[in-house]
Amino acid sequence: xxxxxxxxxxxxxxxxxxxxxxxxxxxxxxxxxxxxxxxxxxxxxxxxxxxxxxxxxxxxxxxxxxxxxxxxxxxxxxxxxxxxxxxxxxxxxxxxxxxxxxxxxxxxxxxxxxxxxxxxxxxxxxxxxxxxxxxxxxxxxxxxxxxxxxxxxxxxxxxxxxxxxxxxxxxxxxxxxxxxxxxxxxxxxxxxxxxxxxxxxxxxxxxxxxxxxxxxxxxxxxxxxxxxxxxxxxxxxxxxxxxxxxxxxxxxxxxxxxxxxxxxxxxxxxxxxxxxxxxxxxxxxxxxxxxxxxxxxxxxxxxxxxxxxxxxxxxxxxxxxxxxxxxx
Amino acid sequence: xxxxxxxxxxxxxxxxxxxxxxxxxxxxxxxxxxxxxxxxxxxxxxxxxxxxxxxxxxxxxxxxxxxxxxxxxxxxxxxxxxxxxxxxxxxxxxxxxxxxxxxxxxxxxxxxxxxxxxxxxxxxxxxxxxxxxxxxxxxxxxxxxxxxxxxxxxxxxxxxxxxxxxxxxxxxxxxxxxxxxxxxxxxxxxxxxxxxxxxxxxxxxxxxxxxxxxxxxxxxxxxxxxxxxxxxxxxxxxxxxxxxxxxxxxxxxxxxxxxxxxxxxxxxxxxxxxxxxxxxxxxxxxxxxxxxxxxxxxxxxxxxxxxxxxxxxxxxxxxxxxxxxxxxxxxxxxxxxxxxxxxxxxxxxxxxxxxxxxxxxxxxxxxxxxxxxxxxxxxxxxxxxxxxxxxxxxxxxxxxxxxxxxxxxxxxxxxxxxxxxxxxxxxxxxxxxxxxxxxxxxxxxxxxxxxxxxxxxxxxxxxxxxxxxxxxxxxxxxxxxxxxxxxxxxxxxxxxx
Numbered sequence: 001x002x003x004x005x006x007x008x009x010x011x012x013x014x015x016x017x018x019x020x021x022x023x024x025x026x027x028x029x030x031x032x033x034x035x036x037x038x039x040x041x042x043x044x045x046x047x048x049x050x051x052x053x054x055x056x057x058x059x060x061x062x063x064x065x066x067x068x069x070x071x072x073x074x075x076x077x078x079x080x081x082x083x084x085x086x087x088x089x090x091x092x093x094x095x096x097x098x099x100x101x102x103x104x105x106x107x108x109x110x111x112x113x114x115x116x117x118x119x120x121x122x123x124x125x126x127x128x129x130x131x132x133x134x135x136x137x138x139x140x141x142x143x144x145x146x147x148x149x150x151x152x153x154x155x156x157x158x159x160x161x162x163x164x165x166x167x168x169x170x171x172x173x174x175x176x177x178x179x180x181x182x183x184x185x186x187x188x189x190x191x192x193x194x195x196x197x198x199x200x201x202x203x204x205x206x207x208x209x210x211x212x213x214x215x216x217x218x219x220x221x222x223x224x225x226x227x228x229x230x231x232x233x234x235x236x237x238x239x240x241x242x243x244x245x246x247x248x249x250x251x252x253x254x255x256x257x258x259x260x261x262x263x264x265x266x267x268x269x270x271x272x273x274x275x276x277x278x279x280x281x282x283x284x285x286x287x288x289x290x291x292x293x294x295x296x297x298x299x300x301x302x303x304x305x306x307x308x309x310x311x312x313x314x315x316x317x318x319x320x321x322x323x324x325x326x327x328x
Numbered sequence: 329x330x331x332x333x334x335x336x337x338x339x340x341x342x343x344x345x346x347x348x349x350x351x352x353x354x355x356x357x358x359x360x361x362x363x364x365x366x367x368x369x370x371x372x373x374x375x376x377x378x379x380x381x382x383x384x385x386x387x388x389x390x391x392x393x394x395x396x397x398x399x400x401x402x403x404x405x406x407x408x409x410x411x412x413x414x415x416x417x418x419x420x421x422x423x424x425x426x427x428x429x430x431x432x433x434x435x436x437x438x439x440x441x442x443x444x445x446x447x448x449x450x451x452x453x454x455x456x457x458x459x460x461x462x463x464x465x466x467x468x469x470x471x472x473x474x475x476x477x478x479x480x481x482x483x484x485x486x487x488x489x490x491x492x493x494x495x496x497x498x499x500x501x502x503x504x505x506x507x508x509x510x511x512x513x514x515x516x517x518x519x520x521x522x523x524x525x526x527x528x529x530x531x532x533x534x535x536x537x538x539x540x541x542x543x544x545x546x547x548x549x550x551x552x553x554x555x556x557x558x559x560x561x562x563x564x565x566x567x568x569x570x571x572x573x574x575x576x577x578x579x580x581x582x583x584x585x586x587x588x589x590x591x592x593x594x595x596x597x598x599x600x601x602x603x604x605x606x607x608x609x610x611x612x613x614x615x616x617x618x619x620x621x622x623x624x625x626x627x628x629x630x631x632x633x634x635x636x637x638x639x640x641x642x643x644x645x646x647x648x649x650x651x652x653x654x655x656x657x658x659x660x661x662x663x664x665x666x667x668x669x670x671x672x673x674x675x676x677x678x679x680x681x682x683x684x685x686x687x688x689x690x691x692x693x694x695x696x697x698x699x700x701x702x703x704x705x706x707x708x709x710x711x712x713x714x715x716x717x718x719x720x721x722x723x724x725x726x727x728x729x730x731x732x733x734x735x736x737x738x739x740x741x742x743x744x745x746x747x748x749x750x751x752x753x754x755x756x757x758x759x760x761x762x763x764x765x766x767x768x769x770x771x772x773x774x775x776x777x778x779x780x781x782x783x784x785x786x787x788x789x790x791x792x793x794x795x796x797x798x799x800x801x802x803x804x805x806x807x808x809x810x811x812x813x814x815x816x817x818x819x820x821x822x823x824x825x
Contacts, residue, residue: 044734045373046654051661058377072370073735075529077511080736083525108516111525157783163516185782186513188775191657194650195594199467201783214649214671286380290664322516 032092032266036067040096042081044074048190048208051290052124052254053097059283060273077164079105079112086117090259092266095274097124100252103310104164107317110325120257120306121267122274123297125287128228128251129170130238132212132221133204134197142224142244145204149180158182159193159202164322166252167193170206170227172316177248197221208251209235210291227251234291250312254292255302271299332683333456340687346389349382350688353393354695358703360394361401364411364538364729368398372658384666385684391662392688395655396448397696399598399635403440404707407627408433409722411542411729416598416634418537418768419606419626422761425541426622434708439624440631441700442573443580447632448693450584451591451639455646456686460675462640463647466592471783472790474596474776476800478769481600483804484607485765495758503766506531507774514778526738533599535730535743536767540760542726543747548754549719572624579609579625580632587633591640594652598637600772603765605633620759639689645670646682 041053050072057068073081078101085096096118105112133139139148149156160167163186171184185202187193190211197205198215205212209232215221216235225241226232227250241248256274258267277283278296287294297305317323340346353375360371371394379387402414407424420440427436454462486497509520510530521527583605590601609629610616619626642659644650649671651657663670668681675682713721730743750760784790791797 044369044654046369046658046661050373054373054377058380071735072373075734075736076525080525080529080734084735109518109528110523111528154785162511162513183782183785185779187779188513191594191651191653195467195644195652196470198648198650199470201470214669214673218672220672286665289667290661 032269033064033066035093036069037064037092038088038094039068039070040081040085040094041070041072042074042078042084042096042098042101043072045072048127049078049097049099049254052287052292055283055287055290055292056097056124056256056274056277059280059286060277063273063277076109076112077101077105077162079109082113082118083111085257086113086259088259090261090263092258092262092270094259095270096257097254098257099127099254100166100169100309100313101164103306103313104169104317104322107314107323107325107328108164112325114326115306115310117260118257119260119262119267119299120255120302121271121299122256122278123295123302123305124254124256124278125292125294125296126228126251126253127208127210127293128226128232128249129167129206130209130226130232130235131170131174131204131206131224131241132197132216133224134200135220135222136200137203139204139224140222142239142241142246145224146178146180149178149182155181155183156204157185157202159185159187159196159205159207161193162186162188163320164317166250167206167208169313169316170250172320173227173248173250174206176316176319177246209238213291228293232293233288253305253309255306330456332680333686336680336684337687337690340385340389340684340691346386347691349386349390350393350691350695351699353390354397354692354699357394357397357399357692358401358404358696358699361398362404362413362707363401364405364413364542364725365534365732366398367414367534367733368395368402368416369654369658370732371395371398372655376658376662379662380665384663384668384681385688387662387666388685389688389691391659392685393692393695395659396635396638396689396692397699399448399638400441400444400696400700403444403631403634404437405725407436407440408707408711409542409718409725410545411722411725412534412537413729414598415533415537416602416637418533418599418764419602419630419761420634421541422606422620423623423626425545426620427624427627428711430622432622433711434704436622436627437700437704437708439576439628441697441704443576443583443628443632444635444700445693445697446580447584447587447635448638448689448696450581450632451588451636452686452689452693453639454588454592454636455639455642455689459643459647462589462592462643466589466594466644467648468796469593469596471776472780472794472797473800475773475780476791476797476804478773478776480800480804480807481604481607481765481769482773483807484604484611485762485769496762499753499758499760500762500766503763503768504770505766506536506763507767507770513775514782526741529734529736529738530771531742531767532730532733532739533764533767534733535739536746537764538726538730539743539746540750540764542722542729543743544750544754544760546719546723546726547747547751549715549722576624576628579613579629582608582612583629583632584636587636588640588643590633591637592643592652594644594650597653598634598641599768601633601637601640602630603768605629607765620761642685642689646685647675648672649674 039057041050043049057070061068073084088094106114139145158171160171196202212221213234216223223238227241227248284294360366402417403420405411405413406417406420410421410425412418424436518528586605587601590596609625610619613625615623641652641656644652645656651660730739
């Protein structure tokens with residue numbers, strides 16, 4: 001008989017489980033958010049975007065009653081993760097973090113989403129590019145660098161991303177603005193580029209500041225300039241390009257975004273949530289430790305920023321034959 | 329460094345909190361590593377936030393345990409169900425699973441555990457004693473060296489396939505082609521994507537190996553299910569006899585040295601170390617022609633190499649501040665969050681902290697042995713599950729594992745496609761391992777060859793001017809030419825007669 005009782009209990013349990021969502025839906029609608037939020041990182045676990053994303057999620061979680069699950073949807077130079085978010089249900093339960101790759105890949109990759117396919121809600125901060133040289137190159141300043149590049153018949157070898165990547169764009173802009181020609185050597189990601197300049201395979205690189213800060217302090221590598229509006233907090237002694245008379249501001253950046261058509265109240269809720277999280281001094285301190293530059297912005301300002309970035313990037317891509325998917 | 333190592337080791341060994349953390353990290357690492365799709369990197373990334381509130385020492389103790397144990401964990405599923413749990417375990421199943429099918433699962437796991445530990449310790453010793461030296465040597469290893477070493481690897485591959493060389497090369501070439509799918513590094517043009525976004529990210533190593541080995545095995549199991557071909561594993565003989573282990577000493581040391589060195593080369597990674605080690609053991613072993621049927625050398629060498637990579641990968645991180653792979657990148661993130669920036673400065677100014685990283689790794693290795701031995705018995709017992717249940721579970725793990733790596737459904741389709749391909753190839757007697765090697769080596773060769781030529785401004789002399797590259801080139805050429813000369817000699821002597 002024991003079997004019978006268990007069987008009956010099982011049926012009752014099954015009925016309860018099946019009916020429970022129905023019961024929940026009958027009541028007044030629960031306030032948003034009542035379910036876990038999925039936070040999509042469009043690069044693999046362990047990278048800079050992943051670390052930034054997990055940190056933001058960690059601190060945003062503290063302001064919520066529901067968990068935030070971070071997942072990595074990587075591939076196609078960041079485009080796969082963006083597609084994942086763009087095509088998810090517009091209910092506010094899917095949020096993502098992305099960077100400059102979005103703007104480049106919409107022109108390069110016919111299958112990537114464009115900036116209009118998603119809704120960027122808040123800015124985390126820039127990750128400005130810089131120009132680094134090996135100390136044994138004898139180059140001591142940006143002026144030296146440009147002079148050497150113009151006079152030496154063998155071009156300086158610069159380590160950077162594949163075409164369309166942030167450090168490749170930085171190198172291309174550097175060539176345009178200073179009228180020099182470099183040999184651009186492509187690497188898959190920042191770590192191999194760091195290894196390349198440290199080993200001497202290339203003489204210079206256009207990596208973000210924090211990638212080579214330690215070698216800069218140890219004296220093996222010299223950072224000649226930062227491509228940002230203001231100096232970088234990790235290298236306060238290094239001048240910006242602007243300070244050295246070259247109007248070059250570029251690099252990666254990070255922002256939070258949603259799929260289009262999110263209900264207005266949820267949109268407002270998430271925008272405030274992430275803006276407050278990113279403005280939190282405790283978060284900013286943790287981010288500084290991880291060498292992230294933090295400059296929070298709300299949706300309006302962020303959209304303007306992305307538009308400006310798009311405008312500065314387009315001619316570079318056009319010149320490199322990288323505008324293949326859609327024209328401006 | 330040595331005195332600091334011992335003073336910190338004694339402090340850690342008497343601290344129940346740190347010991348507990350290390351034990352917890354080890355168990356979590358083994359469990360996460362053996363789940364297909366959760367790589368060591370992912371295990372570290374998931375557990376990193378847990379360490380935010382800990383002291384730097386505690387965080388390192390915990391994360392090193394996760395790191396080191398997950399590498400061993402990845403071998404468990406490779407050996408028992410033919411699915412590599414982590415990319416570093418992709419050759420483990422070639423011999424390991426063959427042993428399992430033979431009813432020697434516990435023996436295989438013990439070999440794996442034993443050689444993993446030795447490999448890990450050798451990696452650690454190299455890290456402790458000669459890290460700056462190794463880092464310097466590894467830095468000599470640039471694009472031309474990478475290109476020529478890969479050529480050497482591919483040459484070895486042509487020989488190291490069991491059975492017909494032609495079939496081996498055929499399979500390897502398919503692998504090379506698969507490696508070309510996706511965005512091209514130099515021009516950023518998507519190749520072989522057939523106009524879909526699905527193939528733009530390329531064919532991942534994990535979906536490919538999970539399909540080729542895991543799912544194909546399920547298909548074979550369904551086919552042979554009625555006959556019940558698989559032997560029930562014996563639980564006894566957990567510890568192979570001393571004589572058996574003694575015979576593997578050289579293999580394990582060779583694998584360890586190889587793993588530590590390749591691990592120290594930034595961007596090389598454990599998948600390459602194990603592939604090279606496997607090919608090498610096949611050449612050295614007297615039973616080389618029997619590889620693929622459960623030869624311990626083919627298991628012990630790569631396993632040692634895989635774990636030696638842990639110490640190796642820490643070399644450029646600790647001495648130069650360069651994370652050589654994604655795992656060490658996560659560890660670097662963990663250090664940064666505690667205000668410690670690994671690199672030449674930390675190495676010079678905080679030798680005590682550097683030593684504590686070594687202690688953490690050493691403790692992790694010891695605890696992996698302890699928990700490994702405790703868990704092996706239970707894992708093997710799982711294999712007594714009847715086939716009709718086990719095959720369903722394996723099929724599910726294949727799907728989950730290939731999905732979890734990038735959270736991308738395309739990877740599941742790729743995995744299923746390679747499951748079918750693997751099954752068909754098996755029926756046609758075409759070895760599948762070269763396909764996986766081709767996928768690993770192809771992109772490395774292409775990328776580095778093209779980059780070398782950009783750097784040398786199109787001159788092929790770059791491969792002859794550099795000593796390491798030249799050595800590799802000479803080795804590859806002689807590996808191809810000598811057998812021909814030998815054959816010609818035999819032919820000539822036959823003609824004389």
